[in-house]
Amino acid sequence: MFFQIIDILGTIAFAISGALVAMSKRMDPFGVLIIAFVTAVGGGTLRDVMVGIEPVSWMKNMTFVYVIIGSAVFAVVFRKRISYLRKSLFLFDTIGISLYTVIGIETGLIAGLHPLICIALGTMTACFGGVIRDILCNEIPVIFxxxxxxxxxxxxxxxxxxxxxxxxxxNYLFVIVAVVVITVRLIAVRYKISLPSLYKKEELE
Amino acid sequence: MFFQIIDILGTIAFAISGALVAMSKRMDPFGVLIIAFVTAVGGGTLRDVMVGIEPVSWMKNMTFVYVIIGSAVFAVVFRKRISYLRKSLFLFDTIGISLYTVIGIETGLIAGLHPLICIALGTMTACFGGVIRDILCNEIPVIFxxxxxxxxxxxxxxxxxxxxxxxxxxNYLFVIVAVVVITVRLIAVRYKISLPSLYKKEELE
Amino acid sequence: MFFQIIDILGTIAFAISGALVAMSKRMDPFGVLIIAFVTAVGGGTLRDVMVGIEPVSWMKNMTFVYVIIGSAVFAVVFRKRISYLRKSLFLFDTIGISLYTVIGIETGLIAGLHPLICIALGTMTACFGGVIRDILCNEIPVIFxxxxxxxxxxxxxxxxxxxxxxxxxxNYLFVIVAVVVITVRLIAVRYKISLPSLYKKEELE
Known part of the structure; x- marks a missing residue:
């Protein structure tokens, strides 16, 4: 129950973030809806397809469909005010990736996969929606x-x-994972920490 | 039978549209063939994979493979004349998305999925081939x-x-759906109707 | 056994090529790891998902996961020296696509698919990892x-x-296929052969 609530919050955050990017690219309303959808379900779709859970989860649970449509409509209606919300959106987005990471790991465990595969599944679930959103909207992909x-x-x-x-x-462990993901991201953004890139320009050629 | 004929016409239209874009990007013949293929089967592949129909449909029905290869060869051979065909191509493409929409909806119904999911499947089937074509060819994706x-x-x-x-x-209903898709698109293009985008430039920051 | 060794060599080559591109884009270490992974398993993942082999192969065989992580670490540690290796990398990459082509064909044969489908699967297995690497890194896709x-x-x-x-x-036949792929690519690159593109600039519009 606790998890499902945060899952829905994560879905809302991703859907709104997708809608915001789509509107900033001046897409029409249906384009906005499509990008909101893809952002929210992209990661889970890739995970389910690779593990063999088909039809993919969101096709069997209408709650998420309604939540996404509602979030997109909300983002469209309140588009002028939503920039005030940017900070809470960033927070939602961060909660979103933390929860999606947990759900991805859990899916891998249920399928009996190796820990490293589970971590990969968690990361994919969390990140792929944002990546596909950015590719469709001609933005530099988020992981980049x-x-x-x-x-x-x-x-x-x-x-x-x-x-x-x-x-x-x-369950305790999953809460700790979520807290770690959130903490790492918040600290990294707050203090502008980023891992060093490995190549210097001059080293190339 | 009636449906299969239009399905093949749709496949031809998508394959030719893919081949035309690939040639305009100066790809070599095999590149043209690959893009024609991806454009024609991309949407159906995504749909089948998400629903769990595997191997995906086109792998089990060689008719479509031959039709796509034939269409790509046709587009290459008649590339100089084909610009006269642009209007009929646009028509084929429109028939294509209308029919692919219907096939996507039908696939969802057979899998026992919710109406909104079926509509999403229809839209994906119709649009994803064009999107992946545009991403591979560095064009602005069609839905954008x-x-x-x-x-x-x-x-x-x-x-x-x-x-x-x-x-x-x-079946009657499917014909009506196809007619609606075609009519909406034809009217929209004829009268240059487009939905308004939701953000004005100034609203952004 | 013989095949598995070359398969691993191919995986190493693809993982290193992915890591090199990611480093040249100044990604952080985890970004480098992710791109190495995607490059090495992307083609096989697409193939498995389309044929219905799920969970996809690399999720069930940790050898490849360790090989990829090791290759990425190797590429990072020896990034300054690795440019001397570029030629052997090109060779590995070419061996990689030759072997991945063979594995794709074999997968199709086992699934009882038509020869043309098997060729398509082989080509996808070999090329898709590089394509997705290039899309994620904002490079012009390799097939383009x-x-x-x-x-x-x-x-x-x-x-x-x-x-x-x-x-x-x-098995003999597979060796011949691999040799053909390698020979065609080496000759093409050595003598700067490329298939002619089909459109001339002036022909467009």
Missing amino acids: RKEIYATACILGGLTYFLLLHFFEDR | RKEIYATACILGGLTYFLLLHFFEDR | RKEIYATACILGGLTYFLLLHFFEDR
Whole structure:
């Protein structure tokens, strides 16, 4: 129940972030709806298809469809005020990737996959929606920017498997993972921390 | 039978449209063939993978493979004359998305999915081939342009479920959906109608 | 066994090529790892998903995961020296696409698919990882460049089915396919051969 509420909050955040990017690209209303949808379900779709959960999850749970449509409409109606919301949106987005990371890991565990695969699934679930949103909108894909994004998800996933033996209740562990992802991202953005890139321009050629 | 003929016409239209874009990007013959293929089967592939129909449909029906290869060869051989055909191509393309919309909806119905999911599947089937063609060819993706495109498919899909209770024969309904998609797109292009975008430049920051 | 060794060599080559491109785009270490991963498993993932092999192969065989992580770390550590390796990398990459072509064809044969579908699967397996790498890194996709790339895979695939009746042992045939792919690519690059593009600039409009 607790998880489902945050899952819905995450979906709302991703849908609104997609709608905002689409509107900033001057798409028409249906384009905005489509990008909101793709952003919110893209990661989970890739995960389900790779694991073999078909029809993919969101096709079987209308709650998310309604939440996405509602979020897109909300973003359109309140588009002038929403820039005041940018900070809470960033927070939602961060909660979103933290929760999507957890859901991805859980999907992998249920399918009996190796821990590293589970971490990869968590990271994909969290990041792929934003990547496909950016590709469709001709933005530089999110994982390609300076900000720590995928890195937070990977660190969260590693935390899960490092602490696995110290917890009996999986749910506690998932909360810790989510907190790690959120903390890493918030600290990274607050203090403008980014991992160093590995190549210097001069080293090329 | 009637449907299969239009399905093939749609495939031809998409394959030729892909080949034309690829040639305009100066791709070599095999590149042209690949883009023709991707444009024609991209939407159906995404739909089948998400629903769980695997191997995907076109892998089990060689008719479409031959039709696509033939269309690509045709487009290459008659590339100088084909610009006279642009109008009929636009028509074929429009017939194509109308029919692909119907096929996507039908696939969703057979899988027992919710009406809104079926509409999403129809729209994806119709539009995704063109989107992936444009991404591979470095064009602005088709749903991102001013033209009404996905919107026509969504309206067609809504029509299906609005009229569902008035028809006993699904096939009639599918014809109506196709006609709606075609009419909306033709009227939109003829009168240069496009939905208004929601953001004005000044509203952004 | 022989095949598995070359498969691993191919994976190494693709992972390193992905890591190199990502570093040249100044991505952070986790970005480099992600692109290395995507480049190495992208083609196989698309193939498995379309055929219905799920969870996809690399999720069930940790060897490849470790090989990819090791290759990415290797590429990062020796990034200054690796430019001396560019030629052997090109060779590895070429061996990679030749072997991935073979594996794609074999997957199609096992699934009982038509020869042309098998050739398409082989070409996708070989080329898609590079295409997705290039899209994520904002490079012009590899199949879109002048170099012969997909063409070599298609010719290799055609060779397989043309010679099918002259060989009893499939393995010999696969070696021949790999040799054809490698030879075509090496000759094409050595003598700067590329297929002519079909459109001249003036012909457009």
